[in-house]
Amino acid sequence: MRDVDDDDSDQDDHAPKTIRQTTVGTKVLDVLPEDFERFVKDAVRLAVFSSHSEAGAVKRDDIKALLGVHTKLYDTVFDKAQERLRNVFGMEMAELTTKGRSGKNEEKGTKTYILRSTLPSDLLASESLDWDDQLEDQGLLMVILSLIMVREGVIYESHLKQHFRRLMLMDEGGDIDKKMDMFLKKRYLERSKLEHLDESGEKIEMEVRWGARARAEIPEENVVQFIEEIFGPEAPKTLRESIVKASNLKSTTTAQNGAGDAASTNGAPTGSSSNAILL
Template identity: 60%
Template sequence: MADRRRRVVIDDDENYTSKASNKRGASTNGQSSGSLKRTMRDDDSDQDSDHQASASSRSAGLRNGADIPPEDFERLVKDVVRLAIFTSHSEQALKREDIKNVLNDHTRLFDVVIQKAQERLRDVFGMEMVELSTKGRTKNANEKGTKTYMLKNILPVDLITADVIDWGQELEDIGLLMVILSLIMVRQGAIYESALMSHFRRLLLLEDNSPFGDIHKKLDILIRKRYLEKFKLEHMDDSGEKVEMEYRWGARARIEVPEMNVVKFIQEVFGREAPLELESSIMKAAGIKAKDAA
């Protein structure tokens, strides 16, 4: 009888121990299952973050031209710089389509390549590409972009006038150009060829021994380089209908030569004999407003 009670007690203890063990196992399994779920969620979150970071990296790479090998991107920049300098020396304008032809299959990188090429032109050559506008006077509200570019000299004035650069004959040509631009500007942007020749005659520039040689050939060169524009006009005078040629500032002049630089050039020509109101008189004749000069 006593032995049977001991076996019952032992059996009950074993059953209790087994049940407790099963409960602990179930609890442990629940915790493991929860941890596994959290781990899986964390892995999915990490994968999403990696995917977003990768997409962001690819987007940034596209903006910086990094979606192609660095050496290929550098080659595109050099090709554009070389093309810009070549067209400038050949006295031609650089067309947008010409640049796209150089980029070939990478036209989507047009903006970023142009930006890098501009930096190279400024830092190394002291020039930058500027889009030409339609024909007209400076600050004309009707002017529009032409998708055609030209190199502009951005060297500081003190460096241009210093002895660092040997301009040779080109310096004399610049002086002639400034005289012509001055005469055009004080006539509010246009001068008849007959009036221009009259000024040349007073300056002895129509003589056989003129330092500029054939002045008409010089004018043709300035027109070809887009510093001047020449128009054929028909108007009435006392003798009736008359055909006249007219000169205006060209696209390159409107880009490279600030009007106030021309005002200062005229003042330097007068020197110490310049009237006190010379600057205001020039600006009034040229139609330059004070806010434009500022």
């Protein structure tokens, strides 16, 4: 014979179960709280791991794949993962774009994200963080981005190498070429062939621009400040105004310094604007 308690237990097992919901802000989601938390953790983990991969980026579809049949939760999970990344890691996901800052076409999103720091600049520059051997690469990248920026966002690769020679960065070992390849691979730089041809019908020059990752990670104002620091106390009073004009910047930086919108030079070849200044 079975006890009465056993009968009651069997009845409980067959009784309809209440579906628990998760409340996120003002949204009520038809998913268990522990499942939603798992989605958020998985998205954060994927973003962090992807930042150390060869591509260094995570795709929207990769995050959606974590959600299984709950793809409608993508926006809510993404926002919560962003909050977790900022509060715990001091980072956030930034979408890469398909167009550079030069040209008239607006930038378009690629649904691909990289991690960028949200830490204040004074903390990044303090001795609290040990950049180890990354400082050399960061310095070289800032020099390259500066040279590109003050030529209205594009420079001939041959002109860039001329600057490398002046700065005594060229060597027989080809280390600077390896660094350039690394910056291109990590999408800090973009390189493309020119459309005009020589007499033999072959393309003769390459252009170098800021890459999608540089546009997402590095504010132009930071590069302006970097150039000012390079010049140091001997810098002319009009240095910032000259940088803004040479860069053809249209931002609060321009307005604050009274430089106005820099006019494009008619007939100036791409990558060798007459507004360019020599560093």
